[in-house]
Amino acid sequence: MSEPDRVISYADAGVEALREEMRRDNTIVYIGQGIGARGGNFRQTKGLWKEFGDDRLRDTGICELGATGIAIGAAMAGTRTIVDEVFLDFALEAITQIVQQAANISYMSNGKIKAPVVIRGAMGAVRNAGAHHSHTFYNWFANTPGLKVVLPATPYDVKGLFKTALRDPGPVVFIEHKFLYNAKGPVPEEEYLIPFGEARILREGKDLTIVAMSRMVELAAKAAGVLAEQGISAEIIDPRTIVPLDRGRITNSIKKTGKLVVIDESPSSCSFAAELLAIAVEDCFDDLKLKPRRICSLPVPNPFSPVLENQMIPSVDRIVSDVHQMLKN
Amino acid sequence: MRPCVCRWRNDHGGWKMTERVAEQIDLKLLLDYYRKMLELREFEVKVQELYRNGRLPGFVHLYVGEEAVAVGVCSNLQAQDLVFSTHRGHGHALAKGVPAGVVLAELWGKTTGSSGGRGGSMHMYAPEYGFMGTNGIVGAPIPLATGGGLGAKMRNNGQISVSFFGEGAVNGGSFHEAVNFGAVWNLPVVYVCENNLYATEMAFSRATKNTSVASRGKAYGMPGIEVDGQDVMAVHEVAQGAIRRAREGGGPTLIECKTYRFVGHHEGDPGTDYRTRQEVQEWKKRCPVKLARKLLLEFGLAESKVQAVDQEIEQLINQAVEFAEASAEPSAESVTEHVF
Numbered sequence: 001m002s003e004p005d006r007v008i009s010y011a012d013a014g015v016e017a018l019r020e021e022m023r024r025d026n027t028i029v030y031i032g033q034g035i036g037a038r039g040g041n042f043r044q045t046k047g048l049w050k051e052f053g054d055d056r057l058r059d060t061g062i063c064e065l066g067a068t069g070i071a072i073g074a075a076m077a078g079t080r081t082i083v084d085e086v087f088l089d090f091a092l093e094a095i096t097q098i099v100q101q102a103a104n105i106s107y108m109s110n111g112k113i114k115a116p117v118v119i120r121g122a123m124g125a126v127r128n129a130g131a132h133h134s135h136t137f138y139n140w141f142a143n144t145p146g147l148k149v150v151l152p153a154t155p156y157d158v159k160g161l162f163k164t165a166l167r168d169p170g171p172v173v174f175i176e177h178k179f180l181y182n183a184k185g186p187v188p189e190e191e192y193l194i195p196f197g198e199a200r201i202l203r204e205g206k207d208l209t210i211v212a213m214s215r216m217v218e219l220a221a222k223a224a225g226v227l228a229e230q231g232i233s234a235e236i237i238d239p240r241t242i243v244p245l246d247r248g249r250i251t252n253s254i255k256k257t258g259k260l261v262v263i264d265e266s267p268s269s270c271s272f273a274a275e276l277l278a279i280a281v282e283d284c285f286d287d288l289k290l291k292p293r294r295i296c297s298l299p300v301p302n303p304f305s306p307v308l309e310n311q312m313i314p315s316v317d318r319i320v321s322d323v324h325q326m327l328k329n
Numbered sequence: 330m331r332p333c334v335c336r337w338r339n340d341h342g343g344w345k346m347t348e349r350v351a352e353q354i355d356l357k358l359l360l361d362y363y364r365k366m367l368e369l370r371e372f373e374v375k376v377q378e379l380y381r382n383g384r385l386p387g388f389v390h391l392y393v394g395e396e397a398v399a400v401g402v403c404s405n406l407q408a409q410d411l412v413f414s415t416h417r418g419h420g421h422a423l424a425k426g427v428p429a430g431v432v433l434a435e436l437w438g439k440t441t442g443s444s445g446g447r448g449g450s451m452h453m454y455a456p457e458y459g460f461m462g463t464n465g466i467v468g469a470p471i472p473l474a475t476g477g478g479l480g481a482k483m484r485n486n487g488q489i490s491v492s493f494f495g496e497g498a499v500n501g502g503s504f505h506e507a508v509n510f511g512a513v514w515n516l517p518v519v520y521v522c523e524n525n526l527y528a529t530e531m532a533f534s535r536a537t538k539n540t541s542v543a544s545r546g547k548a549y550g551m552p553g554i555e556v557d558g559q560d561v562m563a564v565h566e567v568a569q570g571a572i573r574r575a576r577e578g579g580g581p582t583l584i585e586c587k588t589y590r591f592v593g594h595h596e597g598d599p600g601t602d603y604r605t606r607q608e609v610q611e612w613k614k615r616c617p618v619k620l621a622r623k624l625l626l627e628f629g630l631a632e633s634k635v636q637a638v639d640q641e642i643e644q645l646i647n648q649a650v651e652f653a654e655a656s657a658e659p660s661a662e663s664v665t666e667h668v669f
Contacts, residue, residue, distance in 0.1 A: 055483070061509075063506040066505075069472020069475070069506075070475050070507070073461075073474060073476020073479070074477065076477070077480040078484075081476075096469060100466050101466075105462075108448045109452075110446075110454075112457075113454050113461070148669070
């Protein structure tokens with residue numbers, strides 16, 4: 001047994017999951033730009049190349065369309081693959097392969113062909129990367145039948161969910177948050193898996209339910225701390241995977257508190273926050289005591305200016321003040 | 330005895346087969362090829378009839394005129410080898426060994442179809458025959474086939490992957506990225522371009538300055554070979570070499586088969602708004618099925634033996650229709666099955 005409180009980074013937790021799974025299953029091939037000797041732009045494959053070499057850590061040029069198609073084709077023919085888009089933004093170069101081929105293949109083949117591929121990418125605003133490197137369009141994948149969508153918010157969840165993704169019949173879109181790569185947290189050294197479709201309740205509360213995904217979980221937790229000092233008890237839920245979604249745990253909480261706030265780094269229109277509000281209306285209409293509310297990024301491309309970007313994405317202050325405003329009504 | 334002998338010349342950096350020398354021929358092999366090509370032809374003619382009579386739903390792109398390519402390539406493959414096909418893919422499925430009844434049942438949306446009716450013409454999969462799918466997206470199967478080659482290389486079991494695509498795919502990014510990967514990773518892939526001169530209605534010469542697909546092999550550091558796609562023995566000769574090369578670890582080859590579709594782009598397109606009737610007629614004179622039949626007779630095979638094959642295929646197609654027609658539709662409740 002290792003020390004239960006070993007603390008490692010979000011990036012290292014992913015490396016550990018990969019190392020364990022690539023040792024366990026020697027057919028896994030990892031494809032992406034800079035993931036070999038360099039160890040990944042975000043250090044997300046640090047040290048793996050030394051152990052697994054060029055055959056299994058396949059560095060590519062800058063060609064996400066081809067690399068993603070190859071990863072999917074190899075998976076269709078029985079080789080488990082990971083394709084690292086590095087920035088989730090770059091998955092757009094390959095979106096036809098992800099949506100048209102990988103997502104559809106099980107259905108189109110009547111379940112005869114599976115594509116055990118993990119499509120990995122890091123999303124979100126960090127250090128003012130600007131409009132081309134900051135997107136958070138994970139809701140698009142959730143709107144595509146056939147894709148599973150994973151959004152780990154902590155190092156613990158990265159390891160457990162990545163390992164599950166690497167045993168899933170696939171395809172899985174595994175979306176980390178760039179801001180979180182250096183975040184540290186407790187991660188057991190021993191093996192564990194976190195099943196898809198199991199939300200995590202970070203904090204129990206009775207006055208309102210806050211659902212948040214990815215980096216917004218951390219903001220929601222901080223906001224809940226502030227609210228607690230003001231006598232408001234918020235329950236925080238992180239779905240961890242949005243496809244499949246733990247609808248039961250989320251709606252149970254809404255039924256208990258009668259109030260829902262969703263924090264989402266995407267713009268609100270047609271967002272996953274919109275989906276969660278729709279679920280609240282469909283499943284919890286009679287229990288809702290107040291209009292549900294979503295706190296999202298403003299509908300603008302990510303601005304470069306730190307002042308403007310901070311204005312765009314949800315902040316702890318904005319969450320706290322929006323919750324107060326909601327409770328006032 | 331070699332099944333046939335060919336002459337070659339270097340053309341724009343690619344190899345071009347100028348002539349198949351017909352002094353000797355493997356009659357048994359040619360008769361097998363004739364049988365398979367006739368199956369592909371009669372299958373499509375039957376599909377055309379059923380479609381025109383409103384029996385089949387959806388859209389179909391028929392392979393009529395291009396049979397020598399699928400047959401000349403796939404007949405050299407092993408059961409475990411992988412084929413990734415296109416929107417015009419019924420012929421590839423049949424040539425890889427998927428039974429005609431199973432292909433037709435899929436076109437009919439029946440449960441006995443290769444995808445149980447969930448796929449249709451452009452999304453039919455039969456991995457049990459190494460048939461990794463037709464595809465509704467032009468260019469998309471080229472990276473997939475390359476991935477099939479990567480998997481085969483990792484397994485190191487002698488398996489290879491074949492990528493069929495039209496000339497309409499070669500000016501798109503998928504082609505470029507995929508063949509570049511195939512070359513640099515030395516993957517066991519054979520890239521087979523069916524150059525039928527028109528991408529739907531777009532003449533290749535209007536779409537690109539370099540109309541030699543084979544010559545592009547050089548750009549990626551792989552051999553590019555042009556071959557008469559109406560001559561099944563010539564396709565056989567070229568494909569056999571490329572397949573052997575892939576299997577032995579020599580890497581990928583780009584083959585350009587010069588061919589023509591005798592029908593419109595899809596059933597319902599007359600195919601003469603952008604092609605002259607004269608051009609279509611000229612190409613029909615080089616019908617691959619007729620050419621093979623003529624060659625069989627020239628080399629002394631008794632006409633009765635050829636006719637026996639004709640009857641055999643007629644019967645096979647009739648049985649396929651009976652099988653598909655009698656098969657059940659999927660139950661409406663099954664619509665949500667197999668998403669994951």
